[in-house]
Amino acid sequence: MLTVPALLLGAPGVALAAESGAAPVLDTATLSPVAEVLNYNGATTTAYTPSSTTGTNGWFTGGEVTLRLSATDDDTVASFRVTVGSDPAVEVPAVRNGARGTADYVIKGDRNSTVRYSAVDAAGNVSAAKTVTVRIDTKPPVAAWPGVANGKVPHSALASSITPTRTDPTPGSGGAAVRDMWIDGTWTYPLPLDPATLSVGGHTWAVNLGDSAGNGAKYTLTFQITTSVADLRALVQRYVAAGKVSSPNGDRLLALLAEADGGDAQAALTRFGRLAGEVVPEGHMRDSLVKDAAYLVEELRGVKHPDIATGVTVSEGQGMARYPFRVPAEPVRNAKPKFKILLFGPKPGAFRHEHIPLTMSVIQDMGRANNFDVDVYDYLSPDVSVPNPFESIERLSQYDAIVGVSSVGNDTFSTARPSGADPNVKVNEQAVLKQYINNGGGFVALHGATDSMHQWDWYKGLAGGEFDNHGSNGGGIQNTCGACNIGELVTEDGTNPATRQFPEKLKIVDELYNWTFLPREKVHVLQTLNESTYVGSIGAGAGRIEGADHPISWCQNYDGGRSFTQALLHNWENTLDPLFQQNILEGVKWAAGQTEANCVTHDELRKLVAAGAADGSVGADLASGLSQALGASYDAYLVKDYAGALAQAKTFRHLVDANLHGPGQATLRTRADELVSWMKVLDDKGATLRFTSQPKSRAVGAGEDAVFSAPAEGRNVAYQWQVKSPGSAEWTDVAGQTSFAIVVTATPELSGSEYRVRVSDPTGELLSRSASLKVSGR
Template sequence: MPALLLGTPGVAFAAESGAPPVLDVATLSPVHPVPNYNGVANNAYVTSTSTGPGGWFTGNDVTLNLSATDDDAVNLFRVTVAGSTVEVPAVRNGNRGTATHVISGDRNGSVSYVAVDAAGNASASRSITVRIDTKPPVAAWPGIPNGKVAHSALPAAINPTRTDPTPGAGGAAVRDMWIDGVWTYPLPLDLATLSVGEHTWAVNIGDSAGNAAKYTLTFEITTSVADLRALVQRYVTAGKVSVPNGDRLLALLAEAESGDAEAALVKFGALAAKVTPAGYMRDSLVKDAAYLVEELQGVDHPDVVTGIAVSAGKGMERYPFRAPGEAVRNNRPKFKILLFGNRPGAFRHEHIPLTMAMIQDLGRENSFDVDVYDYLSPEVSVAGNPFESAERLSQYDALVGVSSVGNDVFVTNRPSTTTPGATVDEQAALQTYIRNGGGFVAIHGATDSMHNWDWYKNLVGGEFDNHGSNAGGIQNTCGGCVIGELVTEDDTHPATRHFAKKMTVMDELYNWRGFLPREKVHVLQTLTESTYVNGIGNSAGRIEGADHPISWCTNYDGGRSFTQALLHNWQNTADPIFQKNILEGIKWAAGQSSGNCSTHLEMRGLVAAGVADGSVDAGLAATLNGAIDASYNAYLIKDYVKAMEQAKVVRREVKANLPGPDNTPIRERAKELAEWMKVLADDAVVLRFQSEPVPATHRAGDDAVFAAPAEGQNVAYQWQVKAPGAADWADVPGQTSFAIAVTATPELAGSEYRVRASDPTGAIVSRSAVLRVN
């Protein structure tokens, strides 16, 4: 009996040892089948399987999956959510216990949990962040109360407000905008571009969790004499209407308020039609005046039913995580490239793994081999350091810097991976590789590198300065992405010939400094800054102005370089149009295809080389350099016709004076330079008059209007007059728009008027028109 009594307590004591359960890390569900890429932390990729981007769940219920083990049995789990604790019974399976607990409602906070065994022993507490956001952002138009707004209201005053209900993901970006059903860039709306009456303004706004809604406002634009006055003053301030012409228009509005309103408004509309630029400015004044005249005449304008409708929107997509795989090897490879990213410590662009994997796909599909050198993919990277020597690099036909950010990407004294105690000069190895005919492809952040090394900045063709930012709901892995217009300037290169002339792109749009692309490379694509500068909810950073290159190529220092500064946004990496862009850029850089990447700088270098080896004499060099410089200077101000003419001089002189196979390179480049300038000239806006002044006969006291609108680049005007019997022309003070209005008087009979129009490419003078007075 004593032995039996001793045995039983012994068993019970072992089962209830007092040891707490071992608590596993909880998981959340539902689980998305494709992990979302959320960046890098602690030199490792960060992914999530939430239903939305950035670790957010977009369904109302999220299940907390709990598990633990114990030497006896797990009895329950205590879960604390927002300060409230519940006990969840465990499902026992031997010494293991599991449970689930549903967490409902929008939240962004920590949930703690512990496991408790049958004896009451509790495990150490763990916690997990639970992010649930089921509500899309909200848009409102407080600047358009009751759906009615004055025609002269300023754009900033009527922008839609955007808020994301707390405790949501935040961010409320305008992803799309439509005016009267037509998609437009999400810019502040200038009501003057619309007519008086009924309109719709719709915005698709998204938050950082991927929720979105479309808000459509139906509103009415109203007008008055005060609106017309404000619009005239705005156009005068903008320099679109001259001060004297503006004064005439304002005088008629004053007359409308104090005298015969209908007659004054009719005169106002007639004068505005003659002295206001064609387009929305003219329409806003002429049509508003006609609308007010109709009201005075008793015309009944229909009432507008205003209000806001809400419908489903389209939010940001999840970034599907994909890392580069094993090196690509083909049976009969056409060429071989190396992909490399940045070094540890530098900013890590989120697009890098997917871009590398995409280029590997291109390698398999197009029979070229692909190696990877990237510290976050050591298991698939080449052994050692491929930049240790030019000999190692020589196996590659092109090197591809995939956002290879940082000033320490290439250094002159990095420890050797093959010779202990020795150092290698990576910069020298890269230079030798390029000078031996190697190719280089710079993708996005590769231009944000080696800021202290001029040779590299010339190789990639531009030096990153900054970029803009957005409201947060554009792309969770691209905080600087904005929506803008991409223009293909040269569609003859294989990397760009498949692009439309203009297309909408959402990406991080780089601005440049110091080494400006236009000055030294062959620009392929540019950005239209007016489509995103001052956009709703975003900042553009320090912008470039009238000329904003974003993609280019160049023959540099014996090698070839292709740069695409877009592609931070993974959606562009996944787009076939950009995949072909990168494929053809790689093929050209690898010497596998031909493409015109000539520059004026390259031509100067070829002439200098010819002088050095005796193939170009001093006289010919002077002729060539003079034409090259003239073409270059015209090219910089976008006088492409003159740039083409001078490039043709270069081509003609080279062809006539440098025959023979030894001079083939300079002949080919001279031909390409002329062809490039012709591509630009064929598309150029040439300074010219659209119409010119015509003689006019008026009665004394009437307004005489002469007009000569011109097209060009930011055209400036100056009217001139030659008085009867005068020999010389004199500038008319203040008359600096395309039209001039003068009061016909007997003293002015026989006066002649003409205008001088100018832009950066030069100046032209219209024919003169005589004023006759009855």
């Protein structure tokens, strides 16, 4: 038998005849499976960072990830050395194909590990190691209700005590967030649940949770609301403290509960339910007291109420979607374009929003579909970008509108930026932008464009709002928008072409901006946010909120040009929503002067009147009258007294129409008409202070209670009851009687007294009719 020397067999550690002694050349490993569409995880300030992982944020959501290894050697690649996290190194045999070697290594189990790998040749030479991060998360987050004992919840329990906890199993992607919530099968905003809003008995509470990898699960709690006299007492005290029930009425209700504890409970609770039905505002507060009292009376009569089977079930849920990676293409050029626009983003070094490339791409699509040309100026798309268009008014004037696509930063427009043609020449971009607007140019501010040029007051006026802060949320709420909140968008002016397609109220998921000043004071508000739908959301924060008035989208005629702002759109899914695509398209068309829309403001009219007074086309007396009517309309508008604002706007228009007929005053006449139309839109939708019913006269026996009520509608209505004693001509306030109902214990001396209530809100006040009390003796 022929013996072959070990040298020729290529035994490990022994050099082959052709072996140079050099280590293998290691390729960068790839990971599998690969998603069909690249996911966009955001950008550094210098590069996009797409990902082919199956989940979001660079995570894989399957149970296995294959590390695909390859290397070449001047002889033979024998194996690969793989170390996953702190695990021991594993030698993986190579599949040899000439000088090339390949291998697959399967990594299993949830982890967030650094994987170190190198190649080894037949002679034992080891390549320099490379690393790759492998993130696997297969488990959705978990919800639990530790505050719900044995499936039962007292009716007076505080919402905070039963709010579900949210955790993501370790190791995992984290970021557990409530993406949806349902009460008794009906979708609702994910706010802590107040048990008092539900009836006694069985209910379900379901939450859909998502994590940062895109996993989701739905957890449904079946629970039972219970009640007792103690619950009723706690609810009455809560409603009194909140100002929903007056202290005197609350004292009467509490006295009846004390009777129920110490005497004839059935009779006391029956009287309690009757009184609560008369003195507690209509809605869940009244229902919780009246129905609970009836429930407890039934129990005292021996009625058996069935127990509810309680517990938590888990079903498939919906995690957040992957963000399809897309970047701007070549400039849009049409054969016979109707107009031309410019899209621009932030300068290098500024915060960069993830929605920018998709939003730019979608607007390019709009240009192709609607026959307008689109240029891009963005440092992350140098191959398709035009030279700095803000270097000269000649360059910028070729555009009918410019669109700031989250153009964040105090250096977005510099007063001394080096010219591209000659770095020694400084360009005043601010002066160019201002001249462009003064010449009639259009500006569209999308989302972070309001977070820009904080030291330039003129620009803040152009954008119409200055970003201050926004809320926060778990990372599982929305891919690339971890600060997104779920809230309600309210369309305030649906006559504008940019808002006609929206329903009056719409659930949205987006990053919700708060402002350093109230935009309503300066602009024509189109859409607002209903903060009550998201302030205090489970697992989320709202930032420094605006309060009762939170504009989020608006337009205005500004300093010779046109400005349209949509401060939503951080969420890339909204960019793909046809409602918002139409919103952007119509905003762009209006800003470009292609369509007309009512974007008048009181401030614009104020400046037109002042300009007329300055050039003599508006006489001093007329200017004074116009300013007075306009100021009164503005003051009423700010407190949402739209009826008053409309009346004063009509006075302003009448003065204009009666006195200003020349062609030079056409703009003022048009804007006066628009102001009236705008205020009418708001007045038609606004709540008007009025009584829904009037107090009725009562005839009762001495010692009995007489209830007078006069509920009213309006904005934050305040009540004050008044009494006119028998034989008196004077009305006096009744101390403490500040709800829609007053309870009077009848005595013979009160027979013939009269009662009425004064109601007020920011728009004014009203007096109800009077009702008399007749007391019969016993």
